[in-house]
Amino acid sequence: LAKAKDADRLETFPEFPIPSLKRDSEWPTYRRDNGRTVIIGAAVPEQVKHAWTWTPRAATLPTAPIFSNGRAIIGGQDGVIRAISLDTGKLAWSAYTGGPVRYPPAAANARLYVGAGDGYVYCLDPWSGKSYWRFRAAPAERVIPLYGTLSSTWPVPSVLVDGDSVYAAAGISNHDGTHVYALDARTGKIKWQQQSSAYADDDTLPNGGVSVQGPMLMHEGTVHFAAGNSPPIASYALKDGKFTPNNASRGKDLYVRNGKVLGSGYPLYWRPEDDQFLSTMELECPVGVLRLGMPLNNPAGVSELRMMGKVNWSNPLFQEIAAVAIAKNAIVVTGLNRDKKDYEKITAGVAALDIQTGKVLWRESLPAVPTAWGLAIGGGQRVIVTLMDGRMVAFGN
Numbered sequence: 001l002a003k004a005k006d007a008d009r010l011e012t013f014p015e016f017p018i019p020s021l022k023r024d025s026e027w028p029t030y031r032r033d034n035g036r037t038v039i040i041g042a043a044v045p046e047q048v049k050h051a052w053t054w055t056p057r058a059a060t061l062p063t064a065p066i067f068s069n070g071r072a073i074i075g076g077q078d079g080v081i082r083a084i085s086l087d088t089g090k091l092a093w094s095a096y097t098g099g100p101v102r103y104p105p106a107a108a109n110a111r112l113y114v115g116a117g118d119g120y121v122y123c124l125d126p127w128s129g130k131s132y133w134r135f136r137a138a139p140a141e142r143v144i145p146l147y148g149t150l151s152s153t154w155p156v157p158s159v160l161v162d163g164d165s166v167y168a169a170a171g172i173s174n175h176d177g178t179h180v181y182a183l184d185a186r187t188g189k190i191k192w193q194q195q196s197s198a199y200a201d202d203d204t205l206p207n208g209g210v211s212v213q214g215p216m217l218m219h220e221g222t223v224h225f226a227a228g229n230s231p232p233i234a235s236y237a238l239k240d241g242k243f244t245p246n247n248a249s250r251g252k253d254l255y256v257r258n259g260k261v262l263g264s265g266y267p268l269y270w271r272p273e274d275d276q277f278l279s280t281m282e283l284e285c286p287v288g289v290l291r292l293g294m295p296l297n298n299p300a301g302v303s304e305l306r307m308m309g310k311v312n313w314s315n316p317l318f319q320e321i322a323a324v325a326i327a328k329n330a331i332v333v334t335g336l337n338r339d340k341k342d343y344e345k346i347t348a349g350v351a352a353l354d355i356q357t358g359k360v361l362w363r364e365s366l367p368a369v370p371t372a373w374g375l376a377i378g379g380g381q382r383v384i385v386t387l388m389d390g391r392m393v394a395f396g397n
Contacts, residue, residue: 004139004179006189012133016125027067027376028107032325034160034218035256039285040377043329044352045397046361048383052089053367056082056390064323065376065384065392068107069126072376072384072392075101077149081114081122081129084392086382095129097122100149102268103158103215106166109185113166115156117149121168121181123188133188137170137179146172146269154179157268158215160223162238165191167223171212172269174198174229178210180236180243194241197234210234210243213267214252224261226252226268233263253373257282257289264293276372276388277303277320277335285326287311287355292321305333305353313358317351323375323385330355332377334370334385350375350385350395364395 031038056062061077071083071092077100083092099117105124106113111132112124119138124131138154145151154170154177161167164185171178178198182191197210214226218238224246227234231245233254251263264281280293288309295304295314302319318335325332330352339345348370351363366385374386383395 002139003195004181004190004193009136009190010133010188011135012188013131015132016130026378027065029066029161030064030103030106030158030215031373032376034162034216036215036217036254037256037285037326038283038324039326041328042377044327044332044361044377044383045381046329046352048352048362048364048395048397050364051382051394051396053394054084054089054091054392058390060390061388062371062374062386062390062392063101063104064371064373065386066104066107067376067378067384068105068112071126072394073105073107073112073126074386074392075104075114075116076390077101079116079118081105081112081124083126083129086378086384086394089392089394093129095122095124095131099151099155100146102155106159106161108161109164111185113159113161113185115159115168117146117151117155117157118143119152119154119156119170121156121159121166121183121188123166123185135168135181135183135188137168137181139177139179155212157212158225160216160218161185162218165238167216167218167236167238169212169216169225169234171198171210174209174211178212178234180241182238182241192241194236194243197236197243213269214254214263215268217254217256217261219256219261220259224254226250226254226263228267233261235261251279253278253281255281255283257284276369277322278324278372283324283326285355290324290326290331292324303335305331305358307331307355307358311356315353315358315360317353317360317363318349322370323373325375325377327352327355327377330361331358332375332383334366334375336369350383366393367391
């Protein structure tokens with residue numbers, strides 16, 4: 001395979017003054033941090049009320065939210081990045097990519113970084129949404145139909161930023177190739193590239209090798225993402241991109257348990273309406289292990305939250321769990337319950353459970369189905385939830 005060159009792939013834009021950020025970002029990336037722990041050090045209020053709801057002009061499936069510069073930032077199936085004021089719920093700015101955005105930007109270095117379905121990595125200004133640079137991770141400009149949208153043959157579902165490096169992977173099928181990059185976070189220039197993990201001429205990679213089927217997670221000097229085939233998880237050394245297969249469990253939602261990176265859930269490229277809820281997984285937290293999904297003693301039952309460790313409790317608050325966040329004093333969770341007689345009739349909500357006892361501290365209703373992992377908490381004072389119809393709802397004290 002021909003090596004990618006900056007001259008062919010990188011597009012830069014005129015420099016402009018960079019103001020200092022109004023606030024540090026307390027939820028700067030998907031699932032809070034590069035380890036996807038969803039843990040914050042602050043406590044959430046023991047009472048909240050509805051603060052505001054932001055509604056897009058046209059319904060579109062949004063990503064999970066992040067925070068940067070006093071704003072909640074989301075991407076969307078329509079390819080638009082939007083910044084919503086945390087204080088007022090008003091749209092601050094919009095920026096545009098050329099393809100569906102499935103995971104939110106990552107805020108770092110006073111900039112925003114995002115991967116898009118057009119095969120590009122974008123670097124944006126968090127104040128205005130203006131572009132600093134964009135890099136084409138896809139080897140060519142070619143599109144395919146994908147569940148009602150047009151997408152590059154090599155979409156970039158997400159990025160991960162660590163220090164002065166941005167990591168991204170482009171691809172959807174191992175037969176078309178998978179392209180993994182480390183880019184300079186300031187300039188967008190290539191640091192290293194890895195293009196040989198999707199297939200090999202001598203068939204040394206079983207079942208065709210690596211495709212890109214989920215967002216990235218960083219653990220112990222390595223970046224990982226769901227690979228879809230065998231191995232189910234692909235791992236690359238941060239320093240040089242050396243590929244290592246990970247034959248752990250399958251699924252796009254990666255997490256770390258007992259020092260091992262595991263997967264849960266469906267592959268990424270699935271109909272969103274079939275996969276807005278979380279499969280069974282275990283998240284390590286300060287007071288033990290939070291297990292979400294099917295009950296241990298009744299695998300066919302409805303979902304529950306179960307804390308195991310220093311404290312032990314279970315709570316079947318929602319039949320289907322969409323997102324969790326772990327605060328100092330509480331587990332915040334979104335989900336829904338379905339009517340026993342009418343499966344389509346639902347009641348959705350967000351709630352905070354006491355982390356020591358599992359008892360409900362507060363519970364608020366949601367006007368529509370929440371998105372998978374569509375939950376972020378800022379300083380314990382703002383709880384933001386994204387909904388499948390594109391709306392964003394804020395709660396606070």
